[in-house]
Amino acid sequence: MTDPAEAARRTLDLTSVVKSVGLEDLYQDLHRHPELAFQEHRTAGLLAERLRTAGYAVTSRVGRTGVVGVLENGEGPVVWLRGDMDALPVAETTGLPYASTVDGVMHACGHDVHVTWLAGAAQALAATRDAWSGTLVVIGQPAEEGGGGAAAMVADGLHDRFPRPDAVFGQHVAPGPAGLYSHTPGLIMSAADDVHITVPGVGGHGSRPEATVDPVVAGAHIVTRLQTVVSREVAAAESVVLTVGEFHAGRRPNIIPPEARLALNLRTQSPKVRERVLAAIRRIVEGECLAAGCPAPAEVTMDAGYPATVNDASLDEQIAAVHREVFGAQAVFDFGPAMGSEDFSLLVPAGVPYDFWFVTSTPAEVWQAAPGDELGEKLDAVPSNHSPLFAPDLSVLVPGVQALAAAALSQFA
DSSP, X not given: OOOHHHHHHHHHHTHHHHHXXXXXXXXXXXXXXXXXXXXXXXXXXXXXXXXXXXXXXXXXXXXXXXXXXXXXXXXXXXXXEEEEOOOBSOOOOOOOTTOOOSTTOBOTTOHHHHHHHHHHHHHHHHHTGGGOOEEEEEEEEOOTTTSOHHHXXXXXXXXXXXXXXXXXXXXXXXXXXXXXXXXXXXXXXXXEEEEEEEEEOBOEETTOGGGSBOHHHHHHHHHHHHHHHHHHHSOTTXXXXXXXXXXXXXXXXXEEOSEEEEEEEEEESOHHXXXXXXXXXXXXXXXXXXXXXXXXXXXXXXXXXXXXXXXXXXXXXXXXXXXXXXXXXGGEEOXXXXXXOOSHHHHSOTTOOEEEEEEEEEOHHHHHHSSOSSHHHHHXXXXXXXXXXXXXOGGXXXXXXXXXXXXXXXXXX
């Protein structure tokens, strides 16, 4: 690894290049034209065009809509930089002059910022390649938002078709006063699982419930009983979130439907706790269906979840040290593990160290106007990821590119 002070000097030397690559225009264009998971054709095309122009060998349609750019620049380590590209089915209400033009779709999680950072870092590093030696691999990943984009790229040969990395880096925009960098060695993001439940009933006329088995009532009891899992079956020191996000049953008020469907989202930070909660979900569903007299057992299926994101502690400490040199010691802090989840770690080949961090982005005027005096109070009050009001400040574009480029430069010869 390059000395943190030297990596910082290299990073600051490319700042003029970063400012010349049109970051605001790219970001606003991406924000206006969001694309959902595995539909990121335009976004991928814009990224691929910038990479080709900068001298990268570009492969498109990796994992359906993913983009991989490779820049070989002499002997040295191989570094992967990753940014995700997909938007969310959220109707934007920011009122920005560059707001989404796609009805009901918005970059509410900030992946437009991530693509901008990725493209900017790739262009800046290519333009200053005389200052480093190694191979840079730039990955535009599709479908992070529950679509399995990382797994799709791996299944399409990401680990076999491109140079094996010595280190992999990623960063995520987040709420908080713009210009801070949250580094956490070890566990930084939680595991996520989606559980789907079908409760079988016996349908019939709403005036004759005695001739039916009402799956709505059984489903309601399941929802209520699930609220006790975290409060009564998990130690208080453990961090767990169990959310019932969907409950679908029936189409008319006077018809008792033949089934009800529920969907849950589980966030955990311990494999043992995860298994315990999943077992509790199955037990509760089976028990409530038995109590209701359902004509058959409920169907309980689990989507392939995202594992916990666990930074290599040594690598995270190295990158945090570089970021302190670039941005100042006061700008780097450890917020601790988040309950959010990512498929970033699924991209990484087994045994390769990786580091993932957050860049805060709330505009100063929004942060100052938020009620409360404590950090947590203000974080609860400002728009966060997945909010229709989420609008990262443009001031984070250049520093975000610097943060990503600094990580790469810290590894190169």
